[in-house]
Amino acid sequence: MKVPLLDLKAQFKEIRADVLSAIEGVCDDQSFILGERVSTFEKQVATFLGCRYAVGVASGSDALLLSLMTLNLQPGDEVITVPFTFFSTAGVVSRLGATPVFVDIQADTFNLDPEQIEKNITSRTKAIIPVHLFGQCADMGKILEVANRHGVKVIEDACQAIGAEQQGQKAGTMGYTGCFSFFPSKNLGGVGDGGLISTNDETLKDLLLALRVHGSRSDYHHDHIGMNSRLDALEAAVLQVKLPHLNTWNTKRQQNAATYDRLFADAGLLNRITLPHTVPGNVHIFNQYTIRAQNRDQLMSYLQEHGIGHKVYYPVPLHLQECYQPLGYQKGDLPVSERMATEVLSLPVYPELPESQMELVVSTIKDFYANH
Template structure:
């Protein structure tokens, strides 16, 4: 039996009738930009996350960009971010004219290593972007204390972790701004690109509302230069349907992750390192990421041959990317754990609609690889 890494139809098609009805409602309304569906989705997201303010944005990448813009980050500024992450984290910093400074990460949660961040702090450092990677939070208490001590703003990259928590508090509500993605593979996966920003600050909320609509308020009056960062009303309406199921989606991912952890624990060790599930961090398992020192590519080939979907997130850390080769030396140096993880990690199917027979197929394929 082949098992795909992700099957969006397994989640979306059971909702087909409701999604079609929502589409028809928006079609007949004739309101495709902003409006009631957008406002309702934002209120429901804020309630689900326990955030004071939530604003829908055109993509997860644009959510990071607008967050940086709202905090006044630009040319001459430096922003600390992990090297082991998806490109958008660093690319968004670069697009504002600021300089991404790549820090190493920890092996327990793949989050930014604060000792590395401390070593790379300069007088130009204005912000830090902790990434809650693969569905699990970074160590936000230490990051918050560090940021407060040095006057840094915190932008949480929650693209992969909608609904995750840190010590009972939703990720995305701890720093100044949280940035989310609704790319179809995410825990709350949309029907194209989409994103969200959250904040506890009324002032930042008002600023981002203007920035997402060309800096305009009132109409045709521009006190700042923004962009077209709006999310379509149709996308918001469709996502509202799926938001009502986010609890069961999270439970399904947790169930599947627990199955793997139980099943694979007997071969876990130096050859196969299972992901951590820390007690104080509510993991939502966007990915179930194994570490396979020395044999990762062999295992990936083995799984592929057996029809098991798998992927490497990520094979090249940011400090090794060609487009950043001309950054200052301190931006690119001393990220050995990021290099190590890039050579070890492979993610296996964990989406909530997997049935036990599929989980068994994946686990059996992995077991057959190890003596």
């Protein structure tokens, strides 16, 4: 038996008729760019998140980029973020001519360590981008306290965390903006690229609506220099079908994570691996189930040989990436991020994953450690 890291076909099978009907409706209307489907979906997501406004854009990366564009960043400006994340979190900062300032993470949550922020804030700091990695919120209370004291905006990278909560508030609703991705592998995934920005500020919402269409508020009149970053009607139609299922899918991921926790404990593996940690007050929605493993690379080879899906998010921290060498970071500067890059391993956790396959994953890992 092979165990895939992710099986999108299993989800599609359950909602196939509704998805195809939604796609057919868009094709019948021949209305593909923005329009009623996108605006309706935006309202639905805003209701789901508990915020006032949501603006559909072309990707999670664009959601981050557009959020930063509203701050009018200049060369020399700085944005604090983490190196243990997908590249776009920092890449969007660089695209605007600003400088990413990397701050280390917490070993238990893999999220931004609030205690490291203050010493990295300068007169040039314009924003902080915490990442709600793997589906769990960073410590927004502490992050916002520092940011507010210094007059710095907080842009939430919630691309892996739609539906996650902290102290009863949804990810993406606590900062200046929240940024979401609808990449197909996300808990709420489309049929291609797509993204969304959440906000409670009407003026900011209006600016974002303009910026996503080249800075235009009416045809061929441009108040700003924007970009082309629209959520397609086709994506919105499919996401409308999926959104009502999201809470159920997130709950199933949580149940799968709990099953793994139990199986690993029963297998006596807690001296070999470290289980994901959920902070009290957080609702973790497990976009990934990520353990820390001894002899991680050898374990990966063993899992590969035995057909067990797995992946490392992320093998090279951003401060050590070749393109960021000019920033002057050295190995050892951010030790927690660097250590996590050598230990983390994500295992299958998608909602449709049967328990028998989770048992196989755990037994294969147990066999590896028994023989190595």
